[in-house]
Amino acid sequence: MASTAFPSRDDFAALLNDSLGGEDGGFEGRVVKGTVTGIENDLAVIDVGLKSEGRVPLREFAAPGQKADLKVGDEVEVYVDRVENAHGEAMLSRDRARREAAWDKLEAEFTESARVEGVIFGRVKGGFTVDLDGAVAFLPGSQVDIRPVRDVTPLMDIPQPFQILKMDRRRGNIVVSRRAILEETRAEQRSGLIQTLAEGQIIEGVVKNITDYGAFVDLGGIDGLLHVTDLSYKRINHPSEMINIGDTVRVQIIRINRDTQRISLGMKQLESDPWEGAAAKYPVGAKLSGRVTNITEYGAFVELEPGIEGLVHVSEMSWTKKNVHPGKIVSTSQEVEVIVLEVDPEKRRISLGLKQAQSNPWDSFAEKHPVGSTVEGEVKNATEFGLFIGLDGDVDGMVHMSDIAWGISGEDALALHRKGEMVQAVVLDIDIEKERISLGMKQLERGGPAAGGTAAAAAGLSKNSIVTVTVLEVRDGGLEVQAGEDGAAGFIKRSDLGRDRDEQRPERFQIGQKFDAMVTGFDRAKKPTFSVKAMQIAEEKQAVAQYGSSDSGASLGDILGEALKAKSEG
Numbered sequence: 001m002a003s004t005a006f007p008s009r010d011d012f013a014a015l016l017n018d019s020l021g022g023e024d025g026g027f028e029g030r031v032v033k034g035t036v037t038g039i040e041n042d043l044a045v046i047d048v049g050l051k052s053e054g055r056v057p058l059r060e061f062a063a064p065g066q067k068a069d070l071k072v073g074d075e076v077e078v079y080v081d082r083v084e085n086a087h088g089e090a091m092l093s094r095d096r097a098r099r100e101a102a103w104d105k106l107e108a109e110f111t112e113s114a115r116v117e118g119v120i121f122g123r124v125k126g127g128f129t130v131d132l133d134g135a136v137a138f139l140p141g142s143q144v145d146i147r148p149v150r151d152v153t154p155l156m157d158i159p160q161p162f163q164i165l166k167m168d169r170r171r172g173n174i175v176v177s178r179r180a181i182l183e184e185t186r187a188e189q190r191s192g193l194i195q196t197l198a199e200g201q202i203i204e205g206v207v208k209n210i211t212d213y214g215a216f217v218d219l220g221g222i223d224g225l226l227h228v229t230d231l232s233y234k235r236i237n238h239p240s241e242m243i244n245i246g247d248t249v250r251v252q253i254i255r256i257n258r259d260t261q262r263i264s265l266g267m268k269q270l271e272s273d274p275w276e277g278a279a280a281k282y283p284v285g286a287k288l289s290g291r292v293t294n295i296t297e298y299g300a301f302v303e304l305e306p307g308i309e310g311l312v313h314v315s316e317m318s319w320t321k322k323n324v325h326p327g328k329i330v331s332t333s334q335e336v337e338v339i340v341l342e343v344d345p346e347k348r349r350i351s352l353g354l355k356q357a358q359s360n361p362w363d364s365f366a367e368k369h370p371v372g373s374t375v376e377g378e379v380k381n382a383t384e385f386g387l388f389i390g391l392d393g394d395v396d397g398m399v400h401m402s403d404i405a406w407g408i409s410g411e412d413a414l415a416l417h418r419k420g421e422m423v424q425a426v427v428l429d430i431d432i433e434k435e436r437i438s439l440g441m442k443q444l445e446r447g448g449p450a451a452g453g454t455a456a457a458a459a460g461l462s463k464n465s466i467v468t469v470t471v472l473e474v475r476d477g478g479l480e481v482q483a484g485e486d487g488a489a490g491f492i493k494r495s496d497l498g499r500d501r502d503e504q505r506p507e508r509f510q511i512g513q514k515f516d517a518m519v520t521g522f523d524r525a526k527k528p529t530f531s532v533k534a535m536q537i538a539e540e541k542q543a544v545a546q547y548g549s550s551d552s553g554a555s556l557g558d559i560l561g562e563a564l565k566a567k568s569e570g
Helices: 009-019 094-111 179-194 361-368 410-414 453-459 532-547 556-569
Strands: 031-040 043-047 054-057 075-082 091-093 115-124 127-132 135-140 160-168 173-177 202-211 214-218 223-227 248-257 262-266 287-296 299-305 308-313 335-344 349-353 374-383 386-391 395-400 422-431 436-440 466-475 478-483 489-493 514-522 528-531
Touching (some): 031 094, 054 091, 094 160, 127 173, 135 160, 223 248, 308 335, 361 395, 361 422, 395 422
Parallel strands (some): 135 173, 308 349, 395 436
Antiparallel strands (some): 031 043, 031 075, 075 091, 115 160, 160 173, 202 214, 202 248, 248 262, 287 299, 287 335, 299 308, 335 349, 374 422, 466 478, 466 514
């Protein structure tokens, strides 16, 4: 009996290795070709040349949302996960095979920045999943379209182009964009269309969107901006006042920037410019009627006609209301009368005056109340230097503290009056240009200027006479004094308070203090001037003449001593 030779362990291992493709050409982890040998319960039975066949779900052979088109005998590519599982079957995957093949292709296309085709098939947090012929990519929500898309359903399960933004094979991450494709396509269309347009061209378009600053107009594939200032020559607060979304509008192309592909449009350019001939139409000094269209902190804009507005500066709004917000003088849509102050057609500016269209209250006051007349008014305010009195015509007059009362200091005189009190005063001066009215209250008292008191009181005084005066007010420059009990008031300059510098200090005197002084003269208002220094010099001369001279051997002290002694005895 012939003996049968069995292969050794090493020979058996070699035979097995050969059947599996050898150590270097193993099936596991590779994409191989196989044949469909049967279809069982949604599974395809595939022979790839191993000891046993493998089963792959039919859905792996179908595109998203479609049925698998597979039959017995078809040759397919699958990925070998394992040569044999616990049941002795080969572990095969069509998805993995497609994915590996897809990655190879996508990496090449990504390197060349080429477009890839894919299908949106699912939703995930922040975006969507896209099937790129086996590889799954992420489509961020911001990359779906140029503008936000509320419903993506119509875009799903439809093959369409995408741009790969980034990919990482090791981590299995791919990010794609549909928006990049749309922007590129749109840029190509815009570039072609913009070449057909020219500045100054008149064209029709459809209003696509309206914002606070203007409207976007579709010119047939490219948008132009119609700024709110180019809608009309008249003031437009919001574009919706003139146009609505969907309106067909006739516009003129103002500017084209071919680098940025931005187009500026205008509608008012198709109308006649109201500023042409404005200087002749609105001469300086003309009185016009207009409507207040806008109020700001610095003034109010008045529309003289559609498209032409002038500014009434806050300083030209009222004769009497100073530092007041324009909104407290006029209101929007109010009809007002104004005077043209200045016209600049080049800068398209007209300066208007509101107060100039009304009578000047200081002119009116001067006509009704000339200097010297008596007026009555309410104390509006008290300051450190006087009182402000409200007068006819909504003007104010001021009573300086020195003109409030006779015989007392200005501070004490101010304390005698309070805000809201009705008082009478004499008009001392009116300066229409400076808008100032000077008033006096003490002049209404007995002995005051209004009653001719200065002349009357001064009538009893003569130049070079010696009188006893009472201090009314102490100032840096001298003293305000009054002669006798009810005599005229006058002034002693600092230098006339004495011969010695130490005596020429006003602060050494007190209000109410009495002393002698010489009348040295009268001013234009017949108000007397006094001097202590002049009195001292006169007394010295008199003493020298009466009691001796310097040549007699008597000293000046002896002479004055005798003079004073004689005066006291007399």
